[in-house]
Amino acid sequence: MINIQKRRKNIRLQQYDYRSPGYYYVTLCSHNRACIFGDIAEAEMILSPNGEIVDSIWQTLPDHFLNVSLDWMQLMPNHLHAIIIIDEQVHTLRNDPKPFNGEPTLGQIVGYWKYQASKAINRNQLRGDFIEVWQPNMFEHIIRNERELQAFRTYIQNNPGAWFDDIENPVNLARLREAEANRNRAAFLPPGTIIQGAGAGTAPLQ
Numbered sequence: 186m187i188n189i190q191k192r193r194k195n196i197r198l199q200q201y202d203y204r205s206p207g208y209y210y211v212t213l214c215s216h217n218r219a220c221i222f223g224d225i226a227e228a229e230m231i232l233s234p235n236g237e238i239v240d241s242i243w244q245t246l247p248d249h250f251l252n253v254s255l256d257w258m259q260l261m262p263n264h265l266h267a268i269i270i271i272d273e274q275v276h277t278l279r280n281d282p283k284p285f286n287g288e289p290t291l292g293q294i295v296g297y298w299k300y301q302a303s304k305a306i307n308r309n310q311l312r313g314d315f316i317e318v319w320q321p322n323m324f325e326h327i328i329r330n331e332r333e334l335q336a337f338r339t340y341i342q343n344n345p346g347a348w349f350d351d352i353e354n355p356v357n358l359a360r361l362r363e364a365e366a367n368r369n370r371a372a373f374l375p376p377g378t379i380i381q382g383a384g385a386g387t388a389p390l391q
């Protein structure tokens with residue numbers, strides 16, 4: 186399994202044409218990493234109404250973008266992973282009466298997905314308050330070969346089972362921040378000091 190969770194900034198290649206046919210891996214995160222898309226139970230993702238909306242918009246992407254096909258997609262409580270295919274050929278048997286005219290970039294495809302999902306989620310709110318659904322931008326990776334494709338597919342499929350170890354899990358993120366704070370504090374404490382709140386069984390610092 187490959188570790189692809191640590192980087193979240195955009196690493197888009199400056200000279201690469203993101204209209205090019207190929208397989209693209211993308212990760213999108215909810216605003217402030219809020220768990221609004223559902224929950225994990227027994228290693229399976231249970232979609233919330235918000236998650237169902239995101240999934241339904243995903244299913245319509247090939248209708249709107251006539252040279253797009255879908256591979257794997259996995260929603261998680263506060264993020265998602267997906268593989269989007271930009272095809273060489275344009276498909277004609279689609280249901281959208283006003284499909285995208287031209288060759289979309291990966292950014293346009295994902296931007297449409299996020300916009301339509303956000304609009305539908307806010308329309309579905311019981312209160313009239315607008316909510317931010319997404320973090321800005323995305324993480325993307327151009328899949329170069331079959332080995333990478335299979336690795337990403339495996340990672341996506343296994344993601345629900347790894348949720349309780351996932352850095353995107355708010356519980357783990359809180360623990361990580363506490364551990365980092367404790368390490369920073371330790372740099373200014375005498376050797377042998379036990380840091381309060383560092384967890385049961387914490388050994389003296391060496």
